[in-house]
Amino acid sequence: MATKRNSWLRAGTLAVLGLGLAYGAQSFTEKEQATSVKKAIDLEWKFEGSSNHPSQSLDADNYSPAGSATCGGTPQTICKISAPEDASNPGHPDMNATVSPGVTVADQISSALSSPTPTTNQTVTDLRSF
Secondary structure (H helix, E strand, C coil): CHHHHHHHHHHHHHHHHHHHHHHHHHHHHCCCCCCCCCCCCEEEEEECCCCCCHHHHCCHHHEEECCCCCCCCCCCEEEEEEEEECCCCCCCECCCCEEECCEEHHHHHHHHCCCCCCCCCCCEEEEECC
16 A cells, blocks of 8 residues: 555656656746837938829938928928938938838828828928929
8 A cells, every 4th residue: 555655656746847847948948038129219301302292202212301491381292201210221211110000101101192282190290382
């Protein structure tokens, strides 16, 4: 009887030990990587294009740092936008930068120009005449 009890005790101890080792090994393999999210700094950009056509308004090369650019007149097109600088195209805005989940700078520009009279939004900060 004592040997039967000892064998159950031995089996139970080995099972608990095995589960502990398995859990410990798993915790080593599933380490969560610390991720840091860098928020790019938005800069003001002046639109140098002459129309609302997407080929111009969505082309980053048609924007330059706004500096002290003045806007005004009848709101017919974009004057200034707020967007981070494109790391692969310095001196121009990053049209693919995320403004909010699922929405990019380019999406916001398209949205601002979608009606006959352009409107401002989080990205398009000012309008001007042609």
